Amino acid sequence: MTDSTDIELTLLMPCLNEALTLPSCLAECQEIIDRLGVSAEILIADNGSTDGSQAIAAAAGARVVPVTQRGYGHALNTGIQSARGRYVIMADADGSYDFRECGPMLDALRAGADIAMGNRFAGGIQPGAMPWKNRYIGNPVLSFLGRLFFKIPTRDFHCGLRGGSKAALTGLDLRTGGMEFASEMVIKASLSGLKMVETPVSLRPDGRDRPPHLRPWRDGWRHLRFMLLFSPRWLFLLPGLALLAAGLTGFATLLRGPLDLGGVVLDVHTLLYAAAAILCGFQAVAFAVISKVFVHEAGLAPGSRDENSPPPFAGFTLERGIVAAVALGALGLGLSIEAVLQWSQTSFGELSPTRILRWVVPGVTCMVLSLQVALAGFFVDMMRLRLRR
Structure with a gap:
């Protein structure tokens, strides 16, 4: 033998x-x-x-x-x-x-x-x-x-x-x-x-x-x-970035006022869809980050079992995520307060939707983004915990 x-x-x-x-x-x-x-x-x-x-x-x-x-x-x-x-x-x-x-x-x-x-x-x-x-x-x-x-x-x-x-x-x-x-x-x-x-x-x-x-x-x-x-880049990151770009472009264009495209007028209704694109796009990007971290922490990525191998997104910490979430929340709250102040000028009566929604839509969008950033940060930090079995 x-x-x-x-x-x-x-x-x-x-x-x-x-x-x-x-x-x-x-x-x-x-x-x-x-x-x-x-x-x-x-x-x-x-x-x-x-x-x-x-x-x-x-x-x-x-x-x-x-x-x-x-x-x-x-x-x-x-x-x-x-x-x-x-x-x-x-x-x-x-x-x-x-x-x-x-x-x-x-x-x-x-x-x-x-x-x-x-x-x-x-x-x-x-x-x-x-x-x-x-x-x-x-x-x-x-x-x-x-x-x-x-x-x-x-x-x-x-x-x-x-x-x-x-x-x-x-x-x-x-x-x-x-x-x-x-x-x-x-x-x-x-x-x-x-x-x-x-x-x-x-x-x-x-x-x-x-x-x-x-x-x-x-x-x-x-x-x-x-x-x-x-490959979260193809599943989450690139589609998410495309949605974010489309939503932010819509915000930058429509927050100043209606957009006339040869007889077709885009107004606050389109602004709502732009807000949805921003929220969905951010969620997709967050999933790209979460997937990358999961693959590393589960030992599926090459070199991820090496304790000396740097983890993905090493610069991101829960504390920095919380700071970003608080900043977005504060911005959203400020925009919402401005909307209420404008409403008070009419003795809290009727308001033109096209006027008030240009404050309300970005305000709500920032507050929802604030929550998404905080939750994603906590989830990423949770996956990074090294538990002793």
Whole structure:
């Protein structure tokens, strides 16, 4: 038996009741090991199989690691942590990927790549291997967003045949337990500046006699949600800034009086919508800040587990937020008092709405913003608390 210190490659498969397809996957793993002449191990991260998959794997000479927590991410993460090889190449145990195609991945890793991704669109997708909604909607859209949000070079964001050096993979501190694990790996690799390459691989119909664990719409949404969480700039910050700019432009224009646009007159009714844009825009920007802080404090961002790593928005403190909130509240109160004083000039009788609302609308807007700033500040400060468990 090869000493663990001499193992260069670990071929890793997550497994949950794959007795039907596991033997052929194990045979393909052994074939590529023999062909490459590499010192390697076959590792099965078993997620609680009840069909004898563990015995099949052990009989074929594979090492089985039990994973008590259910989930694709839990299985792969445990497998990566347990791997003895310098490099880890992984794929499902359902027969949809051919481990015999992983030679170029190993070559890329040996040449200095940190992460090696397969590309099914370059290697070929057999008929019936991928649902149309995955092939033409899910994968292209998510891969495009991955390149847009995170500058990920791969064009097949969720290819299941992938690998990396164990040092790089463990250094990413991967934490998700479900299908989001596939997104987390490449997102963190890109944000960490790791070298990522892509090699062609094929996809064939899986050999299961039951529906796959993957649920396209549900799992696609989970991937998208995870990507948006990691990129609050696109989900919250940019839309929020656009709304703030539109609202402030409306305020600057309409507070002085009505605006005549070739027969179309914008007045205090439009001013109300401008106020709504300011409030919604600020809320979106606040959520961008909260999301960034949450990702850091939850240990999901690269380097966030390093105690010496500076937190995002380090210059923001609760006390400064309270000062800003008090200033906005005072401004809103002053504008409201001025509105009341103008009302008193008519002995608290009727007032022209177009006159009084130019004081009331900004006054109310400032007071609501004051509360939003204070609440956001308290919430951010709450997330930053380091609790001893």
